[in-house]
Amino acid sequence: MISLDFRDSRSIYEQICDKVKKLILEGALSEGDKIMSVRELASSLTINPNTIVKAYKQLENEGYIYSVQGKGYFVAGRKSAAKDADFGALFDTARATLSELCFLGTEKDTVTRMVDDIWKEMKR
Amino acid sequence: MISLDFRDSRSIYEQICDKVKKLILEGALSEGDKIMSVRELASSLTINPNTIVKAYKQLENEGYIYSVQGKGYFVAGRKSAAKDADFGALFDTARATLSELCFLGTEKDTVTRMVDDIWKEMKR
Amino acid sequence: MISLDFRDSRSIYEQICDKVKKLILEGALSEGDKIMSVRELASSLTINPNTIVKAYKQLENEGYIYSVQGKGYFVAGRKSAAKDADFGALFDTARATLSELCFLGTEKDTVTRMVDDIWKEMKR
Amino acid sequence: MISLDFRDSRSIYEQICDKVKKLILEGALSEGDKIMSVRELASSLTINPNTIVKAYKQLENEGYIYSVQGKGYFVAGRKSAAKDADFGALFDTARATLSELCFLGTEKDTVTRMVDDIWKEMKR
DNA sequence: GTGGTCTAGACCACG
DNA sequence: GTGGTCTAGACCACG
Numbered sequence: 001m002i003s004l005d006f007r008d009s010r011s012i013y014e015q016i017c018d019k020v021k022k023l024i025l026e027g028a029l030s031e032g033d034k035i036m037s038v039r040e041l042a043s044s045l046t047i048n049p050n051t052i053v054k055a056y057k058q059l060e061n062e063g064y065i066y067s068v069q070g071k072g073y074f075v076a077g078r079k080s081a082a083k084d085a086d087f088g089a090l091f092d093t094a095r096a097t098l099s100e101l102c103f104l105g106t107e108k109d110t111v112t113r114m115v116d117d118i119w120k121e122m123k124r
Numbered sequence: 125m126i127s128l129d130f131r132d133s134r135s136i137y138e139q140i141c142d143k144v145k146k147l148i149l150e151g152a153l154s155e156g157d158k159i160m161s162v163r164e165l166a167s168s169l170t171i172n173p174n175t176i177v178k179a180y181k182q183l184e185n186e187g188y189i190y191s192v193q194g195k196g197y198f199v200a201g202r203k204s205a206a207k208d209a210d211f212g213a214l215f216d217t218a219r220a221t222l223s224e225l226c227f228l229g230t231e232k233d234t235v236t237r238m239v240d241d242i243w244k245e246m247k248r
Numbered sequence: 249m250i251s252l253d254f255r256d257s258r259s260i261y262e263q264i265c266d267k268v269k270k271l272i273l274e275g276a277l278s279e280g281d282k283i284m285s286v287r288e289l290a291s292s293l294t295i296n297p298n299t300i301v302k303a304y305k306q307l308e309n310e311g312y313i314y315s316v317q318g319k320g321y322f323v324a325g326r327k328s329a330a331k332d333a334d335f336g337a338l339f340d341t342a343r344a345t346l347s348e349l350c351f352l353g354t355e356k357d358t359v360t361r362m363v364d365d366i367w368k369e370m371k372r
Numbered sequence: 373m374i375s376l377d378f379r380d381s382r383s384i385y386e387q388i389c390d391k392v393k394k395l396i397l398e399g400a401l402s403e404g405d406k407i408m409s410v411r412e413l414a415s416s417l418t419i420n421p422n423t424i425v426k427a428y429k430q431l432e433n434e435g436y437i438y439s440v441q442g443k444g445y446f447v448a449g450r451k452s453a454a455k456d457a458d459f460g461a462l463f464d465t466a467r468a469t470l471s472e473l474c475f476l477g478t479e480k481d482t483v484t485r486m487v488d489d490i491w492k493e494m495k496r
Numbered sequence: 497g498t499g500g501t502c503t504a505g506a507c508c509a510c511g
Numbered sequence: 512g513t514g515g516t517c518t519a520g521a522c523c524a525c526g
Contacts, residue, residue, distance in 0.1 A: 054501085115236060174526070299510080345466045346486070
């Protein structure tokens with residue numbers, strides 16, 4: 001299920017993007033699965049359908065989902081997402097965030113354990 | 125030195141924030157160093173001084189710099205930044221970015237090496 | 249044989265149009281050949297027969313096929329297609345696409361070779 | 373100048389996309405040039421600003437233009453467009469269109485001359 | 497003044 | 512019923 005945090009400074013469509021992407025990354029949504037329709041999600045969150053459209057189009061541009069005329073949106077595969085991904089930007093973000101954590105005194109072990117967890121979980 | 129990329133989708137004050145923070149994380153600016161004055165930086169980048177003020181206020185809120193009335197802005201220490209840091213948000217960003225890299229097929233070794241590099245560099 | 253790509257952003261009837269036209273251009277279907285009946289193709293693709301009808305009507309308008317009451321649809325000749333073709337629109341599309349390829353750095357030789365290939369293949 | 377053709381079956385935002393792209397391909401707009409603001413173009417065409425936004429965002433995704441917060445949209449360079457281009461799709465379109473022209477009886481010389489013209493013009 | 501986000505709601509094509 | 516397009520208009524951040 002998807003919920004919004006109105007205290008979050010990010011825009012609504014960004015939050016929806018991240019939530020749906022998270023469900024895909026976690027494997028809660030698998031390749032070929034249909035995701036909630038634009039209207040369904042809009043009414044369930046009581047926001048405007050156009051805002052959902054914007055989030056879904058963003059995810060479509062990133063290769064995470066695709067639309068089928070008159071049917072709905074479906075989860076695309078890893079290959080599709082990898083093809084459209086901007087690895088440069090992702091690594092920049094990763095490096096900046098990890099550098100900041102390091103500077104602020106985070107132990108390397110803490111981060112290494114997080115990395116281990118992520119790669120272990122994903123292989124399931 | 126700081127330069128701007130007008131094609132960057134981030135706002136100017138955000139870019140300045142990130143650039144100054146990066147100089148601090150890299151050790152190019154050390155605790156107690158005076159950073160460029162608002163006027164200096166504004167004229168060197170030919171942008172509005174208010175934009176610099178906004179960036180510096182942001183970094184001050186994050187504990188990375190502090191102002192001395194009539195003297196300018198100075199680099200604060202790690203403890204100051206660590207006290208004001210939102211570790212929850214930083215770890216969320218790190219986890220989300222690394223999860224995405226993992227999903228997209230990045231080898232764990234690549235990331236582990238990046239972590240090693242960052243922690244090694246920083247200890248200097 | 250005709251297959252559909254549900255990830256294709258084009259509508260189903262457009263995909264069918266393009267696939268059948270391609271078979272004709274390639275010579276896999278020749279003048280006078282009977283093409284698959286609406287019912288046959290609909291059940292083989294498990295889609296609504298009306299969608300096939302729409303595609304066939306479109307190809308009929310373009311002069312690529314013609315229907316014989318109670319017999320089915322047949323491939324028309326080049327003259328028929330040439331008579332109904334909108335050369336202006338085709339040249340506009342060709343010019344726009346080639347201009348974009350040129351702008352993006354494609355070598356002229358690459359395109360000239362493609363043109364050679366197409367005209368050589370077609371003369372068979 | 374940009375004008376709309378309401379008889380054109382393409383959507384308004386697509387027409388705007390193509391018109392602006394054409395100006396860039398022709399060299400009427402060069403790298404770094406500011407293009408008409410969203411509001412300016414919307415009022416000059418008497419259409420809704422959101423429709424312009426949609427067209428501009430599409431061109432931004434294709435790397436042809438970029439936005440600067442509070443300043444407007446500017447023409448990006450060839451490299452930017454080439455980086456984001458889907459050459460596979462462009463060549464597919466080119467091949468399909470040229471194959472159709474060939475089938476319909478167009479002389480190879482006519483096409484070769486068009487190719488020559490495009491590559492000659494662009495080098496200016 | 498500029499682009500960015502969002503609402504409210506209409507009408508369309510597709511199947 | 513689904514997504515796609517478009518209008519009309521509001522309010523925001525940025526500089």
